[in-house]
Structures are given as structure tokens and as C-alpha cells.
Amino acid sequence: MLTIRDITVRLGGRTILDQAGATIPKDGKVGLIGRNGAGKSTLVKAIIGELEPDGGSVDMPKRARLGYIAQEAPAGTRTAIEAVLDADVERKELLAEAETCTDPNRLGDVHERLIAIDAYTGDARAARILVGLGFDEEMQNRPLDSFSGGWKMRVALAGLLFSEPDVLLLDEPSNHLDLEATLWLENFLQTYPRTLIVISHERDLLNNVVDHILHLQNGKLTLYPGTYDSFERIRAERAAQAAAAKANQDAQRKKLADYVARNSARASTAKQAQSRAKMLAKMQPIASMAEDPSMSFDFPSPDELRPPLVTLDLAAVGYEADKPILRRLNLRIDPEDRIALLGRNGNGKTTLARLLARQLEPMEGSLAFSPKIRIGYFTQYQVEELPSGSTPLELMTRAMTGKPPLAVRGQLGRFGFSGPRATAEIGTLSGGERARLALALVTRDAPHMLILDEPTNHLDVDAREALVQALNDFAGAVILVSHDRHMVELAADRLVLVDSGTASNYDGSMEDYIDFVLGRNQKKAAKPAAEPQAAPVKKAPGLSRDELKALRRRVTENETRMKRLQLQLAALDAVLADPGSAKGDLAKLNIGEIGTRHAAFSEELEEAEMAWLEASEELEAVMGG
Template identity: 35%
Template sequence: MIAINNLTFEIGARALYDEANWHIKPGEKIGLIGANGTGKTTLLKMIVGEYKPTSGTISMAKDLTMGYLNQDLLSYSSDKTILHVAMEAFERQNQLHDEIEVLLKKLETDYTEDLLHKLSDKQHEFEVLDGYSIEYKAHEILAGLGFSDAETQRKLSTFSGGWRMRVMLAKILLQAPDILLLDEPTNHLDLPSIQWLEDYLKAFDGAVIIVSHDRWFLDKVINRTVESRKGKLTVYAGNYSFYLEEKAQREEIQRGEFKNQQSKIKQEERLIERFRAKASKAKMAQSRIKALDKLERVDDVDDDNPSVNFSFRFSKQSGRHVVTLENITKKYPAIDILDHTEAIIEKGDKIALIGANGKGKSTLLRIVASADKDFTGKFETGHNVTQTFFAQHQLESLHLESQILQELQAFAPKHNETELRSILGSFLFTGDDVFKKIKVLSGGEKSRVALAKALTADANFLILDEPTNHLDIASVNILIQALKQFEGTLIVVSHDRYFLDNVANKIWFIEDQKIKIYPGTYAEYDEWQAKRKLELKGAPAPKVEKKEEKKPEPVKEQKPQSENKFQQLKKLNQDLSKMEEQMSELERAVKQFEAQLADEKLYSDANKSKEVTRNYEAKKLELGAIQLRWEALAEQIMELEA
């Protein structure tokens, strides 16, 4: 379908990709992952032809159709209705519709056989292209993405950037291309729309490439994971969770290889040092020196997963009841949000406030944060409650002339520079980045600074509105680690279900203008909702059989077969030579398996990769055992020669 061969893309002196390879097959659902700055969006732009590679090729069929959703579409606007904009996807059907209308008009005054034949041909083609149902299809997809029937008749220009992005996504889906390239498609969707998109993409016949920081979404949709790292593209034959397991296994193998090789090198160096003084063994020592010089060194595993090394500090504990809501009613002119509802936030609660856009999540969050007081009912903040509120509008409170580090130092003087740099590093500000002025940062970068500030506040109650926006997967994990060790209380709105599942112990949702509470994690709530709506029982988790680890055979002590010293040495040296031949053969076998494991193509077949891994570990174990016996035998020879 698409073949990427020896792709190199350079920005100045830096190679973003260095002879990378990747073959995309029809029907694959692919997650393209990697840290910020590794070139994921750049790669998509090269595939669609917006960027040209420095060298290498991207080849595809001439008639291949592509749909590309990217963040640049946020700025697109039009005075046409969103239904009209979405239906622009049906280019040929729209053209035929207009031509049919013209022919029908002509027939009113010029009723000829020629016009009738043309009309019949146009109508037939229109019917073959399913033209009579295109408006229904457009309504169906727009509804799935959260638009009401009334909203489909509103002008696109009257919607915010996020809602306009939904319309562009609808248009791309309606085009039904051979391959969809989606760059952060869930950024502007609420949970119901994300769940609808998951189902749509799973049923989509074409190929899909998704760049996303939403792990839950990736796990639901993709069947292949491609990691962009250090200029290369590595394919894994499964979803994101499979990738994590497979990568951990590969890194464990590499870590073991490195450790074993380092141990072997030390052993060799020790034995060489002891043998080289012996004239009779000088040749063997020199041979092993040359072998050691030629040895291809294994690199240790890079740590791509930084951990949080700062702790939250707040000077006083809150009382048991943090926030009490009684008989709360909140209305807008056109909609009722809350109607005589109540709830209590207790000390230690980690609450996820979820639901569709327009149901009142942000309004309720502002009420809890005392930022919205235009409601009726009783609102009470508990004893010793100190709060910090993070929302996108908090960006306005940043001091534009301050450097990033200065902004945090002024806000959180109790934290030292090392701690603040650690927090900023977690949010992708490393090295000299911390000295950039706020005014030169992008909107996403300012958002990350504001979030870093929120985490340094002397607050025992955190109120967070979409804190994972503009964060990559690694930074989301950092935020999860930070909030897990936070001993206070928090309430968060987010559409990142993996994030919610890892930080929340209670779920709030608004239903029938009431606050409803589910006492559990997001995964438990999701399962409960599925049973509640569909009356289906979840399948039992498969049992995982534990495999017994194969233990290496104990090293047998080599006993002399004769009391004659000369005969003993002769026999031991023969045994040593045989062992060295066996070691060479095993080393060749291990290298062959290592070459297979280094080939990214292997990981496109999960069963084959596991088989090669098992065989590799068995040979490595056998090699380790014979190396131990060789060392013991060499020691005996040295003692007899002394």
C-alpha cells in the first residue's frame, strides 16, 4: 500500500529520520507513537506530500486516496452550514446533483430525447454512487461527533476551533479514503464522541494511522504500533499495551545481554591477565585478547521513562468535608444544567468528573472552584481548605516577561531550583528551555507552564480542567505519578480515560440535571455503564498459566581422571579445547539470534518473535553454563602448572 524505504529527513544538522523503513499494508490500524520532537507529524506530512525527504523514497499506488486530519485545520472557517461543509466530501455526487438540477430546468422549456438520455445517465450514476443517502450519512456522522440536528444548519464560522475540527473530521470520514491519517483526533472530542469514533474506526475498511497521546483510545482501535525513536521506525504486532510488554521484553533481553557481556569481558580480562605471564599459555592469551578486541559491544538500555522526584507540599490539612453542595440549581437562558442537586467532596477523594460536552462539567467545576457564583442553593467550603484551579484560561495569569523558571520560583518559593527544574523537565522543558520568556511560548507550552505552577501550589485541594491537553504519553505518565502521591483531594475533568483510570477513586457524572456518583475507578465505571446500557456481562479475564523458569544445570566439578600430573594436564587441555569449540559454536548461534532480534521485521509476527526469543534465551543459558565450566577448568590447569 505504502512503502517507506531508507527514509532520511534532516532539519539543519539534525537527522529526524535516518534511513528509516516501514511498509503499510491495507486494512492495518496503526498507532504512530514516540516522544514529542521525534517527527511523528513530520512523517505524516511526508506521506501526504507536504514535506519532501532528504533522501529515500515513499512509494504508493497512484490511485491511493488519503484523508489527513491535522491541527492546522483548526483555523479553517466558512460561512456555509456545517452540514454543507461535511457534504463537500461527496465531490462527484454534488457535481452530479447540480448537473441534474440544470437538466431538469432545461426540460421545462426544451423537452428533447437528447436531454432525457443525459438526465437518465446522470441520475443512474448518482444512484450508483448512493447519492440519495449522502445527506443521511452526513447527519449520522455529525451526530456521532456530538452535533444536534439544529446545529447542522448553523454556519461553521459560528463554532469554536475545536468544534470546527470535528466538522473537518466528519468531512474526512465521509470521503471514505483508502487510508486515514489522524493527528491527535481525540483532542477536541468529549468521551461519547471518542467512543463513537473508536467504533467507527474499528469497522472502517481502509488503513488508519493515528498519532495520539490517548493510550486507552489506541488500545481500543489499533492492531499495530510503530515507534518513532532515534531516527528509526520499529513495528510491533499489537496495540499499545502489547507494545509496552514487547518493548519491555526486548529491553530486558538487551539489559541481560549487556550485563552478561560485561561479566564475560571482566572474566576474560581476568583470565588473560593470569595466563599471559605463562609462556605455555601466551598464545591462548593473545588469541583471547584479539577476540575481545573484535567483540561487538552491546549498549545498555536507555531510560525513556523519567520518574517524578518531587513531592507535593501543603502547610495544613483540610477538614473531613472539603466541599458541600446542597440543593444546587444552575440554569442558562436556553438550558438547565443542574436542578436541586447535592454532593459532598470528602478529604482524600480523587474525583473524575466525566460526560458529554454541554452537560455542565465545566460549569460544575467552576462552581466547585468558587469561580461561578450565579446559582441557587447552598455551597460551603470546609475547614482549612486551600485550593488551586487549573484551566486553560489560567494562561492569562502568566507573566509574559518572566522566564519559565522565574515564573515558578515566584509562585512557589518553598521549592528549590532542582525541584522546580525536575517539575519543568516532566513537562518537556529541559536544559536552557527553562530560561525562555513566557511571551515566546506557544499556547501548548504556556498550558504546560500553568500546569507545572498548579502542581507547586501550597494547596490541599486541586481542581483540574483538561490537564492532559498538549502533553505526550510520557508527560501524562509523569502527571499520573505526581497525582498518585498527592495526599490531598482533587477533582478533574479530562477525556483521557487512561489518565482518569489511574488517578480517580470516584466518578461523578451529570444525568437528568443531577450529580450522580459511582464509587470506583473509571474502568469499573465503564464496565458498569456497559452492563447498565447493554445488559451484557463482561467476559472473564483469561487465566494466565505460569511457566516454570528453566534453571541452569549446576556446574560440575572437574575431577582429574589420573594421578599422573602430565596425564591430568593433557586430558584437561583436551577438554578445554573441546569446550572452546563448543563455546564458539554457541556464540555463533547466539549472534544469529541477536541479529534476528535486532531486525524490526521480526516483531510484525508476534508468534515468531516469541519463538526466536525463547530459542535465544535457551542458547544464551547454555553458553553461560559452558563458560562457567571453562573457567573452572582453566583454574585447575593453572593450579597444576604452578
């Protein structure tokens, strides 16, 4: 359906794509991934014809329709539903022709085509898509100019889905969506009947929707069959093989170099030394598959405060006098709490976050903070408003006025800005780097409570995993608003549902909530908001902050250990099934040795699973069940 033939693109003297090629299978669902700055957006521009490559081509069947959302949001006086219906140009033109056509033969052809493209159910289909993306009936009939930029982009997405192009190209479609709309979109894409290419860093979307992964790295494209998890498993196996090959070659190079050094001056061995020197010069070094070492998150630890940090008692909050958005808010936040705010956009999650960040005052009721509390509040606006002409070092120096240069450099280094990266102009940084810089700025004072409103929008999959690890290591409280449910599941211990003008503890798990959003079960009962809710009961009181931090680390370390062992066992299983496929270190082992190693790894995996289970149960007991 779509073939990328040896595309080369050079921008600003740098090669972004280097004879990159891949064939996208017809009706395949492909996830395009790559680190921030790898060139995904450049590849997209080449595919849609916005950028002329220096070499190579993109080939599609002549009549194939390519669908892609333009960067400019739709605007005007048309309603949202009208804009979606207009997106299917063929349907719109055929319906207009059917009203004016006088040629009976042509009119018959028009009606036949209208039936073929299901044109007469268009209004209902458009409405269903808009509802899935969060538009109720009133919003569907509002003019586009009455919406914010994010909601306009949702209209554009709805129009693209409605038009059903032969090749649907989506670039980070969940960035403007809440969790609920993201779940609906994932469900919709699972049954999309044509070719889909989606650029996404959402691990769950890549696992639940796509059947191929197209990986862009070092200017090259590689197509892998399967989901993101299967790609990661293959990549880990190849990384292990590359590391083993590199280690073998390094040892061989050292041996040759030692021989040359010891024997070049001796006449009896000079020729052999010269021969080995030539061999050494011809050896092409094997590159290791190391990840970017600058990708890091390390939140500074705050000093200890006694609980509670925050107490809300029948509070109300809003932006206009006598028009609160949220009422009867009862919430207690303790130093070790990890709380995720759930609910559709527009229900008040950000309003509640701003109240907790002290950017809004309660209209009624009470809001009490620990006297010495420091709060770090991260939003996407901070990322977008970073001055492009400044450097990370300049911004952090101004933000940490009076602090010694070593402390300023240390805070930047926690987030990967060491050496020349600290003095690079912000305009040259990737979206992920700017997000890390914004996080470095809001945590410079070691906050006791960290409020993160959609922190993952500019982060790739690996950076999101690093952020989860940093949050689990953080010694303060965390309030998280995110459409990335993988992050919510790994980083949050409590769920709070913001809905129907209030916020209540959600008693189910994330899996329960996902089922509810998709209509697979009934809403879990929320604790009544009429009276103040007590903090979760600690079933194992008396744990210090360091002890709780160590317990969290035990959980995550054993998760990582389990994952590593599962990958190693998968590689051994492949060799046991096909001994001829053994490569690298495994090729040196006989079947008996492989079987022995498999048994040892299996036993170690069982131990890791038991350790993870024990730590998880202990943590669950500490956090209140």
C-alpha cells in the same frame, strides 16, 4: 497500499527521521506511536506531501485518496451539515453534473457512479456522523462561524469521516472530543472499510481499533502486529533481552579490561593483552532500552485538613445573570476523594470545575470551603499560554516569590525539569513537557484539592501512566475531567454525571457508563439532586492519610507486579512452545529449568493477584463500596 521507503528528514541540523521505512498493509488499521518529540508530526507531513524528505519517498497507488485534517479549522457561513457534505468532493461534483448534463450516455455513467458511492444517502450519513460527534439537529444547521475552534475541528473530522478516503490519517483525533464522542469515534473506526493510520496516545483506542502498531523511535520505524498491549508485551520482552545482553557484554568488557591492565606490562603476556585490547576496542556497546528519566510527576503533599473540603448545597452556577447552566448542585468533597466528572462537552463539566476552583460564584444556594484550603486548577489554556521566550526556572521563580532557589528547583525537579531542562526556552519544549510545566506551576503551593481538566491531551502513553501513578500517590482530593477512560478507571473512585442541568453521583461503573453511551444498556439511576447528598459512607473509618496512601500504593504496586509476571510468563510460554526461539538469559536454560521457572512465576502471579484483590476490596470498602 502505502509504503514508506527509507525516509530521512533533517530539521535545524538534527536528524528527525533516519532512513525510516515501513509498509502499511492494505485496509489495515495502524496506530502510529512514539514519545513526544520523536517525530510523528514530521512523518505525517512527509506522508501528506507537506514536507519534502531529504531522502526516501512515500509511495501510494495513483488513484488512492489520502484524507487528513488540515490544522486550520473550517470557517464561514456554511452550516455544519453543509460543510460535511461538501467534504466529499466527488459526490458534490457528480450531483452538480447530474443537474446539468444533457448527454444521456454521460448522465447514465454519472448516476451509476452516484449509486456506487452511496451518494443518495449522504444527508443521512452526514447527520449520523455529526450526531455521534455531539451535534444535535439545531447545531447541525448553525453556521460554522458560530462555533468555537474545538467544535469547528469536530466538523472537520466529521467531513473527513464522511468522505471515506482510501487512506484515513488521523492525528490525535480525540483531543477535541469528550469521552462520549471518543467512544462513538472508536466504534466508528472499528468498522472503517479502508486503510487507517491513527496517531494516538489513547491506550483503549489503540487496543480496540488497531491491528498493527507502528512505533517511531530514534528516527526508525518498526511495525508490530496486534494491539497496543501486545506491542507493549513485545517491547518489554525485547527490553529484558537487551538488558541481559548489555549486562553480559559489560561483564565481558570488564573482564577484558582487567586482563589488559594486569598483563600489558609483562613481556610473556603482552601479545595476549594487546589482542584483547583490540577486541575490546572493536566491541560495539549494546544500548539499553531505558525510558526517558526526565518523564516524571510528583505532586507535593499538602498539610492535613479536616473534612469536608467543599460542600455544595442546592447551588446554581452560570455566566449570565438569571441564566444558570447548572442548578440544584449538592456535592461534598473530602480530602481523599477521587472524583471524575462525566458528561458531554457543553453540559457543564468545566463550569462545575470552575465553580470548585473559585473562579465562579454560586448564583443561588450555598458553597462552603474549608477555611485554609488551597486549590490547584489545571486547564489546557494554561499549557497554550505559557510564554515561549521564558524558561521553566524563570516562571517558577516568579510564581514562588520569596521562596529560596532550592525550593524553586525542587518543585521543578518533581516534574522532570532538572539541570539544563530548567533553563531551556519554553518555545523549544514539547507539548508533553509544557503540560508537565503547567502542572508544576499549579501545584507549587501543595494544594489540598487538584482539579484537572483534560490533563492528558499532550501526554504520550508512558507519561499518562506516570500521571496516573502520581495521582494515586497524591495525598489530596482530585477532581478529574478527561476523555481518557483508562485514566478515569485507574484514578477515580467516584463518578459524577453532569447532565440535564445538574450533577449527580453516577451509581454504575465506567464500564456501565460506556455501555450506556453506546446504547448497550439503560442509564444507571443517579441519586436525586433535590436534597443534599451525604458524603459516601466510609465502611472502615479511622484510616489516616498515610494509611490510605499506603493502601492505594498496595493496589498499584500489585498491579505492576502482576503485569511484570504476566510478561515473564509470556516469554517462557514462547520458549516452551519453540525452544529454538530462546534468546539472552533464557537461552542458557534447559527445558526443565524453564519449566521450573514457569511454575515459580505462576505461583508468584497467583500471590500477586490475591494481594491485589485483597487491597482492592479493602480500598473499595474504605471509599464507600
